[in-house]
Amino acid sequence: MIKLENITKWYSKGFIPKKVEILKGVTLTVNKGDVFGYLGPNGAGKTTTIKILLNLLKSDKGSAQINGIDVTNPKSRQSVGYLPEQPCYYDYLTGKEFLDYCGSLFRIQKQSLQKKIDELLEKVGLENARNTHLRKYSRGMLQRIGIAQALINDPEVLILDEPLSGLDPHGRKDVLDIIIEQKNKGNTIFFSSHILADAESLCDKIGIINEGVLIAEGDIDTVLDRESASAGVEIVYTTDLTGIYEEFGKFGNIDKLQENKYRLTMEDKYHVNDILEKLISSGAEILSVNRHRLTLEELYLKKIR
């Protein structure tokens, strides 16, 4: 479980130092077993939040806990796997040596560690690069070894900073599969991303952060429903009425979907009854009336201008 309470972070910027507030009181909870997508534009404060969770940065106000332990206590990281944003690993070590080192920092026993390393190298597709120095790894290979080190301790909580960046389509699929596998094991996953489609397919919960403020948070369906309540309505009907009722154009956009199939999309729901009456009285057949539900992408674009 991850808990952030009123996390605030300042940086001093500029030649004559000026305080800039990077995180403005972020409060959020990720429960055990949740997959949480942390979304937001570049520079919103995602990485800053994640680094505070790992005690790499110190928050100036507020508190953060993992599994009920304050993040300033190293014990809070015992069952955490972390993938940093930029893959920066010891380039003088081979893939195997690197995992060995990471595993020993978790105090994993030698024998079970060796087994785990073999298993993980296979899982991330680096069996053949096990004895290659990391300096000779490509960007995508580094991302893979990063995922492997994040899983070395069978973590209950995974914190992944843009896990899908820098990967080719196969790599993306592999990593997505790993995340789904971890989710099915009941582990908690906190990941940041720009790619909304991934978030929509993976997450139970989302948080959208912009300029250091959490502007939407919660269960993905609840958030989309709530935000869709004020959204428009779509009516699909037969017969072209554009010419007959000029004023229809004012209520929304009319698209011709097929021969004899039109869609009127309205920004709001206030004139639905009027329009339906007019449509029926002109002999149109109503094929469907739907409240338009925002996609995550639409929500995101609506929230962040």
Add this chain to the structure above:
Amino acid sequence: MIIKTIAYNTFKETVRDKILYNILLFALGFSILSGIVSQWSLNQEEKVLQDFGLTIISVFGILIAVFIGIGLLYKELDNRTIYTVLSKPISRGQFLWGKYFGLVLTLAVNFTLMAAGLLSVLWLFTGLLKVTLLIAVGMIFFQMTILVAVSLFFAVYASPVVSVVLTLFVFLAGNFSADITMLNPGIENPLFMSILNVLFYVIPNFSLLNINSQIVHNLPLNYIELIWSIVYSIAYSAVLLVFGSMIFNRKNLK
């Protein structure tokens, strides 16, 4: 356990770092050079060679303790490789102690090699096999363990250039601190005198650990004093690393 793991990895890094080999190569070159130079100083060659050799070992010790020590920590912070380590269930203090012991291990291996080099060069050129030189080398080694702690202490918060300058300043001041208090500067300003006094106690007293001339001139040694000096060097490093860890603990990593 954790400290040992980090220390071993640090040692591995220094071994795989090409700089170290360059330093050793230089050391070797210098020893041979010193052998040749000593041929010209009539009747004094033994002493000159020993003096020269011990000085070279000190210089290379400083290079390792200061430049590699500060360089490694800086590289780790700058390249962010430290993220993968500190995101594990370890404290920053453990990390710093690990780095310290890793560097001390590097020093130990290098000093063993350099000591062997010194004894061989001396024996080759003068036919003298002088094992007591090892005591002097050992004491230089303990000086360097303090210097590693000083380097790391500065490097956790200062930039590498500032750290190098400050560490070298501490080394110089620590070598002459005994002389400073002996010599009366003639300034009666009490503030100045108390600053001088504080510095005297704060700056490590490296001269305690310098027995080069006693060894070279075969003077008798006070072994009890030597043991106390070693205890002093260990205690000094420990205190400094405790303070260093406290400062490091508050640091925001870029």
